[in-house]
Amino acid sequence: MITGQTGIFALGDAAHGFFEFALRDGAAAEALVKAVADLRPPRTTVGGVNVVVGFRPELWRIVAPHDAPAGVHGFDEPLRGAGGYSMPTTQADLWIWYAAAAYDIVFDLGSATVDALAPHATLVREATGWSYKHTRDLTGFEDGTENPTLYEAPQIVLIEDDAPGAGGSVLLFQQWRHLSKDWNALPDERQEQVIGRTKPDSVEFEGDAMPADSHVARTKVHVNGDELPIFRRNVPYGTVSEHGTLFIGFSADQRRLQRMLEQMAGADGGPRDALTRYTTPLTGAYYFIPSVEALRAFTTPDDGDHEVQVPVAEPPR
Numbered sequence: 113m114i115t116g117q118t119g120i121f122a123l124g125d126a127a128h129g130f131f132e133f134a135l136r137d138g139a140a141a142e143a144l145v146k147a148v149a150d151l152r153p154p155r156t157t158v159g160g161v162n163v164v165v166g167f168r169p170e171l172w173r174i175v176a177p178h179d180a181p182a183g184v185h186g187f188d189e190p191l192r193g194a195g196g197y198s199m200p201t202t203q204a205d206l207w208i209w210y211a212a213a214a215y216d217i218v219f220d221l222g223s224a225t226v227d228a229l230a231p232h233a234t235l236v237r238e239a240t241g242w243s244y245k246h247t248r249d250l251t252g253f254e255d256g257t258e259n260p261t262l263y264e265a266p267q268i269v270l271i272e273d274d275a276p277g278a279g280g281s282v283l284l285f286q287q288w289r290h291l292s293k294d295w296n297a298l299p300d301e302r303q304e305q306v307i308g309r310t311k312p313d314s315v316e317f318e319g320d321a322m323p324a325d326s327h328v329a330r331t332k333v334h335v336n337g338d339e340l341p342i343f344r345r346n347v348p349y350g351t352v353s354e355h356g357t358l359f360i361g362f363s364a365d366q367r368r369l370q371r372m373l374e375q376m377a378g379a380d381g382g383p384r385d386a387l388t389r390y391t392t393p394l395t396g397a398y399y400f401i402p403s404v405e406a407l408r409a410f411t412t413p414d415d416g417d418h419e420v421q422v423p424v425a426e427p428p429r
């Protein structure tokens with residue numbers, strides 16, 4: 113049985129940490145993958161944490177040439193759209209996402225991970241995420257309405273059995289800063305036009321009522337009349353003065369993620385996504401998320417020496 117990384121589908125965590133690393137000069141890609149596979153955060157009901165790890169697609173192809181999907185690539189160059197608009201690339205080599213009920217677990221585990229990987233990789237960027245009114249992003253709209261259910265998501269997210277990279281997935285990770293002053297100055301009716309859904313209950317506009325440049329219109333990808341979905345796990349990040357959305361999109365098929373970005377940027381000849389007038393992409397990277405079995409192939413037999421221990425918080429007295 114080939115299993116996708118379970119953290120992709122683990123909903124409901126309130127605290128998130130995202131860690132991006134660069135391979136050290138002279139360090140071996142395989143040694144890094146082994147060190148990551150040997151990270152064994154406690155997966156128990158007391159220390160419970162969800163984990164997803166991903167690698168630059170080209171790095172994964174070096175260490176597992178027969179288990180890498182064909183053609184999957186990093187965010188190699190800025191994505192250029194209409195009228196000089198562009199989305200930056202900040203591709204790194206390794207991406208780790210820890211999610212837990214509270215931030216102390218993410219913090220301790222993140223610190224221990226940075227130390228454990230230090231011989232092989234350096235931390236180049238980190239972000240913390242949290243949930244806002246349970247399902248909303250910092251535009252105030254519900255984010256994820258159109259997502260597939262957990263019954264449907266594995267088929268959309270995971271590469272099919274027998275294909276190279278089976279059980280793996282492609283992640284698009286982008287940090288989007290919100291221009292909240294400009295956004296909040298818009299009346300709700302205008303915000304709804306920008307998103308393409310109503311604000312209180314997230315009802316999608318139908319037919320001619322859907323503006324061609326709305327976010328929903330620009331992120332629908334069709335092939336032969338069929339809509340091609342992805343699975344989004346976006347979380348808010350930041351402070352009162354600087355904040356936004358960490359876009360976390362998984363798909364078995366990188367092309368649909370790329371198509372969505374091109375449509376948002378107006379690189380397909382269509383209108384630029386109106387939401388990009390109120391949010392700015394600060395980062396952009398693609399990672400390959402190998403299956404559990406593909407990662408397990410790199411683990412050192414469990415002799416206890418490779419555990420990353422996270423202190424479990426003392427209960428209040």
Ligand code: HEM
Pocket residue numbers: 249250251253254255256257258259284286288307309314327328331332342357359361369372373391
């Ligand atoms: C600032 C960044 C972003 C914000 C705040 C945002 C927010 C939203 C919201 C509020 C919706 C409507 C409700 C829903 O179905 O979830 C939505 C839909 C969607 N977004 Fe985004 N989004 C962002 C970036 C992106 C990016 C970068 C992509 C793809 C590369 C994307 C893909 C989608 C898709 C596929 C849908 C569903 C469209 C449909 O109804 O078929 N979003 N987003």
